Amino acid sequence: MSLLRVEGLRKSFGGVQAVQGVSFALAAGELLALIGPNGAGKSTCFNMLGGQIRPDAGRVLLAGQDITGLPPRVIWRLGVGRTFQIAQTCASFTVLQNLQLALLSHDRRGWRWWRRAGQHRVPDALALLEQVGMQDQADRPCSELAYGDVKRVELAMALAHAPRLLLMDEPTAGMASAERLALMRLVRRLARERAMAVLFTEHSMDVVFGQADRVAVLVRGQLLAQGTPEAMRQDERVQAAYLGGGLEEAPVVAGPHPSLSPEGEGVIPAQPVALAPLGRGRGEGPPQSAPLLAVEHLNAWYGAAHILHGVSLQVGRGEVVALMGRNGAGKSTTLKGIAGLLARTQGRVQLQGQAIHGLPAHQIARLGLGYVPEDRRIFTDLTVLQNLEVGRQAPRHWPDGQPAPHWTPATLFALFPNLGEMPHRPGGQMSGGEQQMLSVARTLMGQPLLVLLDEPSEGVAPLIVAQMARAILQLKARGVGILLSEQNLTLAQAVADRAYVLEKGQIVHEAPMAELARDARARQAYLGL
Structure with a gap:
C-alpha cells in the first residue's frame, strides 16, 4: 500500500x-x-x-x-x-x-x-x-x-x-x-x-x-x-x-554583443557570428589596467566570531573572477563585506580607485557596485516589471568618459527571455530559478560596473544554468567586472578567468581558472572535488 x-x-x-x-x-x-x-x-x-x-x-x-x-x-x-x-x-x-x-x-x-x-x-x-x-x-x-x-x-x-x-x-x-x-x-x-x-x-x-x-x-x-x-x-x-546537453555543449555567441539602440529600450541585432562551445569565448587573461575592485586584508566578524582573516583579491574591468571554497569557507561573507552589509569589518576596499570600505551599503550601490544575494530577496508582491523598476538607477560612464552598459527592461528581457514571457507576474508566483534570474536582472537595473554574484546557479535547472552562463559572458563582454561565488565548478570553469580559493576565511590558493580545473590535487584538497 x-x-x-x-x-x-x-x-x-x-x-x-x-x-x-x-x-x-x-x-x-x-x-x-x-x-x-x-x-x-x-x-x-x-x-x-x-x-x-x-x-x-x-x-x-x-x-x-x-x-x-x-x-x-x-x-x-x-x-x-x-x-x-x-x-x-x-x-x-x-x-x-x-x-x-x-x-x-x-x-x-x-x-x-x-x-x-x-x-x-x-x-x-x-x-x-x-x-x-x-x-x-x-x-x-x-x-x-x-x-x-x-x-x-x-x-x-x-x-x-x-x-x-x-x-x-x-x-x-x-x-x-x-x-x-x-x-x-x-x-x-x-x-x-x-x-x-x-x-x-x-x-x-x-x-x-x-x-x-x-x-x-x-x-x-x-x-x-x-x-x-x-x-x-x-x-x-x-x-x-x-x-539538455550540459554547459560543455551549449553554444555561446563569440564576438561583439548586440548593441543597444540609442534610446536604450531595445536591441539592434548584431551581424551573424560563429558559435563556439561555452567557455571558449573568454579573454586570454585578466586586464592589465588598474583593477576595478581591489580588496586588501579584509577581516570580518559575526558578533565575536572572526570569520574572514586578511582576504585580499582583485577584479579587473571585463574580468570574471571565481571565489571558490567548501561550504562555510567565507565566500558569502566576503561578498557581504565588500558590499557593506556586515556590522563589523576591517581592511581596505576600493572601487575604481575610490575607497568604499565603511560606507553604508546604499552609498556603495550608488557608486556602481551590484550585489545578487544567494537567497534572492525579490519583492514577492511586486510584478517582474515592478521589481526591475525598484532597482533602476541612471546610466553610468567609465572613468575615460565612455558610456557603461545601460540596462533597461527591454534589454534584460533579451538577456533573460523567461522573464520577458511574464512581465506582469508577481514574484511570489515564480519558480526559484525564475526568481534567481529576476534577482540578477534587478541588480543590473542599477547599472553596475561591478557585480557580486552569490551562487547564481543554485536552484536553477541545467538548461537555465547554460543561459545564466551566457548572461555572465555577455556582461563580461560589455566590460562589467564580476566576482562570482560558486560551488558549481563546471559553471565557474565556463565563465571565469581566474579563481581564488577560500578556506576558513583565508585565501589559500590563487590560479587561472583553467589551471585550477585541471589541477586534480588542488581541487580535492581545497574543494573536495
Whole structure:
C-alpha cells in the first residue's frame, strides 16, 4: 500500500496553469525525486501537499486519509515534515535553540510561556544535529551560518517531528558536490530505517540519479514521465525538456554583443557570428589596467566570531573572477563585506580607485557596485516589471568618459527571455530559478560596473544554468567586472578567468581558472572535488 497517493492535482494562478492533473504514488521507505525545468510546478506541488496552497482539484491521500486542503499545522501533526526552497529557520536563535523550538512544538509545549525552554531535550536536539553534521556549531546563531549549513539545520528540525512523509524542496542548495551526496545518503538511510517516505526536488543531477529510487519529471505543470533514474536519464523527452546537453555543449555567441539602440529600450541585432562551445569565448587573461575592485586584508566578524582573516583579491574591468571554497569557507561573507552589509569589518576596499570600505551599503550601490544575494530577496508582491523598476538607477560612464552598459527592461528581457514571457507576474508566483534570474536582472537595473554574484546557479535547472552562463559572458563582454561565488565548478570553469580559493576565511590558493580545473590535487584538497 502506498503511503502517499496524489490524484489529479490542479492549480492555477490567474491565467497561469501551474499544475495540470498530476498523479503519482510513494511508498514508505522510498525516495522519489520530482524534477523539471524552472516553472514546471514542482514547488506548487509541494505547497499543495504541505497545505500551504489549496488545490483547485484533485486529492492528496496520506495512508488512505484524505488530507487535501487541510491547514499546514494539521498536516504536520499527521506526520508530514517539510523543508523549503528558501530555508526557514529563526536567524537570531542559535542552532541548538532552533532544534529545541522544533522539539517543543512536537511535544505540544510551545505555548507554555511560564516555563523556561533553554534546557528542553538538549541531548535529543544535539543528537539530531549530530546526524546532519551540525553538532559542533550548536551554539552559533543561524544568521552566521553558510547557507548550506542552514539547510542542514532545517532538515534536523523537520526530523525532530519523526515524520512519516518528508517533503524536501531543493535540500542541498548551497552545498558542494561531496556535501550534497553525503547529506542525501543520510536521508536515504533514515528513510529505510524509519520507513519514512521522501519526496524531494533537486537540480543537482548527481543527487537525483545517484540517490532516488524513482524519478518523476514535470514539464509545464504536467507529468511528462516517471520511472527509474536510469530510464529517465535515457528518455529523449526528458533530455530535450530538462537535461539538455550540459554547459560543455551549449553554444555561446563569440564576438561583439548586440548593441543597444540609442534610446536604450531595445536591441539592434548584431551581424551573424560563429558559435563556439561555452567557455571558449573568454579573454586570454585578466586586464592589465588598474583593477576595478581591489580588496586588501579584509577581516570580518559575526558578533565575536572572526570569520574572514586578511582576504585580499582583485577584479579587473571585463574580468570574471571565481571565489571558490567548501561550504562555510567565507565566500558569502566576503561578498557581504565588500558590499557593506556586515556590522563589523576591517581592511581596505576600493572601487575604481575610490575607497568604499565603511560606507553604508546604499552609498556603495550608488557608486556602481551590484550585489545578487544567494537567497534572492525579490519583492514577492511586486510584478517582474515592478521589481526591475525598484532597482533602476541612471546610466553610468567609465572613468575615460565612455558610456557603461545601460540596462533597461527591454534589454534584460533579451538577456533573460523567461522573464520577458511574464512581465506582469508577481514574484511570489515564480519558480526559484525564475526568481534567481529576476534577482540578477534587478541588480543590473542599477547599472553596475561591478557585480557580486552569490551562487547564481543554485536552484536553477541545467538548461537555465547554460543561459545564466551566457548572461555572465555577455556582461563580461560589455566590460562589467564580476566576482562570482560558486560551488558549481563546471559553471565557474565556463565563465571565469581566474579563481581564488577560500578556506576558513583565508585565501589559500590563487590560479587561472583553467589551471585550477585541471589541477586534480588542488581541487580535492581545497574543494573536495
